[in-house]
Amino acid sequence: MSTFNDEQIAQLAPDANSLKAGRDLANEKKWPGLYFNHRVIWGFAQGSGSQPYQTQIDQSPLGYNCSCPSRKFPCKHALGLLFLFGRRPDLFKQSPSEPDWVEQWMNNREEKVEKAKANRLHPAIKDVKSKAKREAVRLDLVKAGAAELELVLRDLLRAGLLNLPSRGNGFFEQAAARMVDQQANGLAQMLRQFSKINYSDGNSWHSEVLEHMLMIWQVLEAFKRNDDLPELLREDVRSLLGWLPNQEQVLANDNALHVTDQWIVLSKQTTVENKISVIRIHLWGCQTGKPALLLDFVAPGAAPKYHFSTGMLIDATLVFFPSQRPFRAVIKTETKTQATLPQEIQLLKDWQEAQLNLSAILSQYPWAESNVFFLQSLKPVHYEGQWFLEDINHSLIPLHADFSEKQRWLFMAITGGHPFPTAVLRKRDAAIPLGIVLNDGYKAI
């Protein structure tokens, strides 16, 4: 039986109203019956109707179901049940047998997992010829797009990048639109990044603009040499250009890197891009010391694929997208979700080891702009308005500007200036703390 703390449960709420309602429902008086066993928690929520709602939670992999009419997921009853289970597990009666409605739902879930496995093993036969033809057309389009973009970059460079801000966002949007026409969505996305640079902050954008331009240029150069590239690097270039394999393809690929480990959820970040919620979940393998990124694209009204909160520990096998730098992954099998960390976690000793790690990554994959590291011992320090993360050797890496002043002081308050095992996202020359190991648990910052 694993329980989650309030903070972890709060992150599962689809919105603030549901969270509030869920917290209000974490009251034993509102639950005439509360039960659990090794795989499922269930209860009856007293609602406004004559019959109580039937609410159930699959403990691993985490899943929810409720007979209430809410379209939110998880609904307030599921959240309330989770909060209550987290706070007062003693109120729940252990019951090896399950009522029909619980058993049926759990069996359906298990069947679905099995079916998905079977589908991956025996994919439906597609029209291979037609697909190859479409691929060839797209390849030609992307080649033309890449050539066009290289000319644009060269023109910009010839005239000098100092004039870039005066061109305005429209310039990049137009260039990105051209890349979309050429079916090079990855390039379009990279071009749009130019618009996100802060051009009003003195000269600090100069270096950032050039770095970003070089990232694009390296994709174009690599693509020119596509046939000569090692297979995995070729996959990387294809991904950067916009040929992303879907998750089912990755799961079905037996040659892809499979890693089984206990994974700590280091951070979970949701952004909305073109009305699609993009959920980024950073993981760290306790035994392997490997970082991984789960990406979930959720359309409005749809349920997210992963129900993890920061600090959770997942026993799972991940399949990594084919890459020189295996980082993005999908979960193939998940056996257990729990809230407490294991005794031993594979961590990096200091900044030097992290840097060696980064150098190795960059030698394989120069586009690695954000990298996750989990160090044994880091503490925040500041001096005259400058903030750093200090390792055991007193070596310092500055805190990234994205880590706000408020977050910095919060980090300072939580650590009290003491060193803790700390997970960071290294971006360019600076780092963003993601969380620390505190009192045998992982606490997100």
Place this chain on the structure above:
Amino acid sequence: MNEWNELVKLGMLGTEKGRFTPELLPSALQSYFHKRREQSDPEGDFLKAAALLLAFRRAGTQAATPPFPRVDPAKEEEQPYVSFEQHSILKKLIAEESSRDKELIVLWLEHCAARGRIVLPDVLPDLLDIQSAFTHFPYFNQILGKRGQWLSSQQDKWKLSATSMEQIWQEGNTAERNELIRRLLDSDTQQAIQYIIAGWPYAHVKERITWLKGLNRIRTDHALEFVESTYQKLHQSGTKGKESIEQLLALHAAYLISQPSSKLFFDFQTPLQNLIKRGKGFLGLREKITIELPTEFDDFFNEKLNLSLGVSIEKKLSPSAQIEAWFSWIIAHIHPSCWEAVLGNEWRQIFPLFPPQYHLPLAHALGKAARKDALKVFITLSHTNDIADDVLTELRNKDLLHHHDSSFAQLKTALEILPTVDIEKFISSLNSKQIGYFYQSFPEIEGEWSLKTSLLLYNELFDLDKDQFAFQKYILKQGWRNLNLGILSEMAKKIKSATGYSPETTLVNNYIKPLYHLLSTKQSIQQAFHNN
């Protein structure tokens, strides 16, 4: 890394104006670049070299070890932390950031301090921010713990918050002492005055003026006593003192006017008179002085001003006069049958129950209801001097219909003289329209009478009509917040059931929900600390 900066500069300038040469690269890369170099392609050369240098730079970044002074980490706590439940309440209060929640935060901190507990570290930055921007809680230090003290010492704006008042007063600089006085004047006036009195002999004149400026907002006996003694001392200290006192008078003009019992008022009436008459700088002061009239401004004061300074100030109605006006209007609009339901049909006996000043609006109501018999009674009654002959004449001439300007409607007194049970009967006899007159014209809560009547009205109202939001709004006004928590909780529940929390209703959002939130959170705080 200078090489990278040089390349960035070149990129900004453009390859048309500047040209890349391998010498711009670090020596370790130069040979590599020479090998790779092909025919002239300025942009290609630049991009290849910059990409190479970027990878070189990123892969070789070393963590720095600058020699700046290290701060020792926080010491271990000796006091227990608050429970998770208590912590959750505080976190929620901090997150909501409404003015009411500050009141609740104060309550939470009081409970926390009383139980010798300290806050969990993750609320410290927000709490210190609130403390530095808000007020100085005397018990704030007790709940910070060692971690909080340590954290506050690292940021100037927090230092003052976590230091004891005595320490600031004894050891702080002028700005810190002034800030302490400013906060104390809001939260603990008596303590502020004590500090001012103690510090006065040693303070610089600018500091003294700052303190007196702060005192200008305060209307307590302590403040008055201090200001009076200060003025007297300055007055007796010759020409130099006179100049100072003129400046101070300018600061305190409104304050002095609001204290008619103050001897200073008479001692300094000439400069005050000038000040009021001209409404601008006097005795060499260049700044224009604006006098804000005190809220307790009344007839007595105006008369005093008129007699002593020859100044007459147009005034708004005082609260008591406002009540009279309201009730005059109310009684003129209440149907006579309401009174009859309680007091019987004999108006010859009803009229004497009301002091004479109520008779005219009562007659107005009788006129509107065409109760000619009752009006005959009114006219034949022997009224006191307040009902002058000319008023009676007017009543007759105007057929008893137009008496809005009358000043003798005093339902308040009528209700005061009636036993509670009769008031209850009276109110229950009103229909919802009549209740409407009541709530639209009701004065602010004042004293036991208002409470009694309002509760009766309130109870009646909720059985009458769910849409009487205006009265509910009134009930929830500030005056009620000091009442018994149980009564308020009961009211909030009734309001909730009556209104169904319609989210589109401004009233609900602005008054009912905040009140309900206030009450329920207060109860949560008390309960959370009661259990632990």
